[in-house]
Amino acid sequence: MAAATSFLVLAMAPTANATAPSEWIVGTTSGIRSASATPGSQISPGIRVVRGDGATLRRLRRRPDVRFVEPNRHFEPSSLAAPTDRFFGQQWALRDARVPRAWRTSIGGEVTVAVLDTGIDASHPDLAGNLWTNPGEIAANGVDDDGNGFVDDVHGADMVNADGDPADGVGHGTAVAGVIGGRGDNIKGISGVDWRVRLMPVKVLPDEGYGTTATLVAGLRYALSNGARVVNMSLNGADRSLALEEAIAAAEAQGVLVVTSAGNDGADRDSVPSYPASINSAAIMSVASSARGGRLGYASAYGTKSVDIAAPGDNILTTDLRGRYGSHSGTSFAAAYVSGAAALLASARPAASGSQLRGALLASARRGGRLDQRVSGGQLDVAGAMKRLVRRARR
Numbered sequence: 001m002a003a004a005t006s007f008l009v010l011a012m013a014p015t016a017n018a019t020a021p022s023e024w025i026v027g028t029t030s031g032i033r034s035a036s037a038t039p040g041s042q043i044s045p046g047i048r049v050v051r052g053d054g055a056t057l058r059r060l061r062r063r064p065d066v067r068f069v070e071p072n073r074h075f076e077p078s079s080l081a082a083p084t085d086r087f088f089g090q091q092w093a094l095r096d097a098r099v100p101r102a103w104r105t106s107i108g109g110e111v112t113v114a115v116l117d118t119g120i121d122a123s124h125p126d127l128a129g130n131l132w133t134n135p136g137e138i139a140a141n142g143v144d145d146d147g148n149g150f151v152d153d154v155h156g157a158d159m160v161n162a163d164g165d166p167a168d169g170v171g172h173g174t175a176v177a178g179v180i181g182g183r184g185d186n187i188k189g190i191s192g193v194d195w196r197v198r199l200m201p202v203k204v205l206p207d208e209g210y211g212t213t214a215t216l217v218a219g220l221r222y223a224l225s226n227g228a229r230v231v232n233m234s235l236n237g238a239d240r241s242l243a244l245e246e247a248i249a250a251a252e253a254q255g256v257l258v259v260t261s262a263g264n265d266g267a268d269r270d271s272v273p274s275y276p277a278s279i280n281s282a283a284i285m286s287v288a289s290s291a292r293g294g295r296l297g298y299a300s301a302y303g304t305k306s307v308d309i310a311a312p313g314d315n316i317l318t319t320d321l322r323g324r325y326g327s328h329s330g331t332s333f334a335a336a337y338v339s340g341a342a343a344l345l346a347s348a349r350p351a352a353s354g355s356q357l358r359g360a361l362l363a364s365a366r367r368g369g370r371l372d373q374r375v376s377g378g379q380l381d382v383a384g385a386m387k388r389l390v391r392r393a394r395r
């Protein structure tokens, strides 16, 4: 009986007193009756859970009434509880990039991602709740309250028309935004990579025709001066610009990550440059598109030296204008996947710099597939990047 008493004391020892608390599952041959009288220690006749350290383990193993001792093992659900978004089942790319597993660590947070594009449909039900808000601007009073040159730029600004309303007339920016940060688990539509991101629409591309060096540089300036951690540039141009290179250098100096599409010309980026993808900067991540099965996406540019990573970009279900949803393809959406991933990582590790986010994404990218000979890094693995970044931060 004396032995049984000490057993009970062990079983009830509070975890706070243990220096290295562990839980042991103990199979017993006797003492079943006394075990049942001990709340929380007996989980089944002859099976008990005991908290303790290595000394506890050794003591248990010496007892004649103990059949076995084993650690209280970990088990995970075989299928994750899916978010409630109606079209989640059609979002092959989220599973391909291992995003759902990363959601166990974070579903996103107050990380600002500037979307330098055609604007964003701010009224879209899957985007409206995730828009960045300018804290220095009072809405609709006709005054540039924060003196940044844009009147009433409450949710981003328009570099093309020089106003405070980055409305999207064509839908490209709206589609890119949905991939990065479509509101997750809200029953509606799709789920973005980051469910709770702050999307900053910066219109640098007009509804028709081309953006220019001037709109891009002004857009980057706006993003950097308003706290963007990640800048998504799903756009390409054939010609080098020193002004754009300086703007990217400013992003690098601020620790901001700039994610850009490798291009949809099917070219080898190592021999045919495209900008901003080909700008030589540690702030830039250039992204090729992948299709299901780990193939290069349709018409995606590639380059084992100059393209950093591949991410899903074929048949990507995302947000469209007027509250709709549609499927789109191109490196634009591949870049958006990486931007969303970077924001998700930053939500879990707010102190991480752009180069740390970039490093985690590149170091964790999956290799060993068909894209090894196409990009320098591999395929986007968001759960892998999350694990890497979180582990490093705990050291």
Ligand SMILES: [Ca+2]
Pocket (backbone or CB within 6 Å): 137, 143, 144, 145, 146, 147, 148, 149, 150, 151, 152, 153
């Ligand atoms: Ca303003």
Ligand SMILES: [Ca+2]
Pocket (backbone or CB within 6 Å): 137, 138, 139, 140, 141, 142, 143, 144, 145, 151, 152, 153
């Ligand atoms: Ca105002």
Ligand SMILES: [Ca+2]
Pocket (backbone or CB within 6 Å): 158, 161, 163, 164, 165, 166, 167
């Ligand atoms: Ca406008």
Ligand SMILES: [Ca+2]
Pocket (backbone or CB within 6 Å): 085, 126, 182, 183, 184, 185, 186, 187, 188, 189, 190, 191, 192
């Ligand atoms: Ca949704």
